[in-house]
Amino acid sequence: MLKPGDPAPDFDLPSAVAGRATRTRLRDLKNELVVLFFYPHDFSFVCPTEVTGFNHALADFKAEQSAVLGASVDSVDSHIRWAEELGGIGYPLLADEGGKLARAFGVLDDKEPVALRATFILDSKRAVAYALASPFNVGRSISETLRVVRAIRTGHLCPADWEPGVAFGPNELKY
Amino acid sequence: MQDGVLTTAGVLFGLSGAVSDRSQVILAALASTAAGALSMAAGAYLGTRAEAEVLQGELERTRKQARERPYIVQEGLLRELAKEGLDREAAYRVVKLLSVSPRALLTTAEQKMYGYGGGMMGNAALDGLVMGVAFVAGALFPLVPFFLIPSKDLGLAAALGATALALFSVGYFQGWLAHSGQRWRCGVRFVTIAIGAAVAGYLIGMAISPLGASAG
Incomplete structure (x- = not known):
């Protein structure tokens, strides 16, 4: 699994955005940060809360100059139908059929084979700034991801559980 | 005999x-x-x-799970249906349809996930x-x-x-x-x-x- 500081692999994948098929290239994203989250499968009773949760918070991420991308090993058609089932998803769902991207990020579970529940935040140079993997049956916290995005964007040392409005730590200290 | x-x-x-x-x-x-x-x-x-006690324990565990965390039972049933040849989307839709009736979902999950059928509890x-x-x-x-x-x-x-x-x-x-x-x-x-x-x-x-x- 890639760790903070590692360069993110570039990708150019078919994707579903707002009910239509398109392609998403990492290099074309102009946002300051990119939140890329992997999930195991479309049409699951466990994943939807994450996929819809990121969608509900999409405006907040955009306000932080951050793009949100979801990725699973399902096809674009599957993503389109899944997004429709969920009431519409406003960010790209990448069709990582074969799991090449998940493997490149080191989060492909070869047994299934599907991606682990992993989240990466890529910085402006498209290096990994933050990486997290969660068990299959535990959904991730969207608000925590947003908190980390905000913390990264400050460029300051942020203490544990830092929230906007809370004082930063002195730069000479390490947490 | x-x-x-x-x-x-x-x-x-x-x-x-x-x-x-x-x-x-x-x-x-x-x-x-x-x-x-x-x-x-x-x-x-x-x-x-002994068999009835083991089955009863499993059934109670599944029923408790279905009440408290239905998505686990739904996901388990979805996987079983997928193993039997339904594609994931079709399996999802079948499970979603069954989920309209918690009893239907539970009964089907018991049969598919654990192999329980009605009347399997023997009279010792x-x-x-x-x-x-x-x-x-x-x-x-x-x-x-x-x-x-x-x-x-x-x-x-x-x-x-x-x-x-x-x-x-x-x-x-x-x-x-x-x-x-x-x-x-x-x-x-x-x-x-x-x-x-x-x-x-x-x-x-x-x-x-x-x-x-x-x-x-």
């Missing part, structure tokens, strides 16, 4: 080879029948009860009783002719005939239940095994009879 037939026939033939007193053979066969019936009944009772007491009675019923086939015919040799021959007939009937009935086209072969197989057991028992009795004489 065939256990009762075989065990009792084995005791009759084995003891007949070792003991000359017919009443001793009958007494031993009766004791063997009683012990065998009780043993089989107790085994069936305990086995069914009834199973024990049936097993014990079946054992005694089987034992009567070799025992009654031997008991009724005063001549030991004729009694043994009649017991052998009754044993063969009983086992053939059981084998034939089993073939009929299985819709087998080879019901006669099933019957003959049972008889062959019975005669083999009887002959082996008789020969073992003959072989150990000198030990009984020297001990007396």
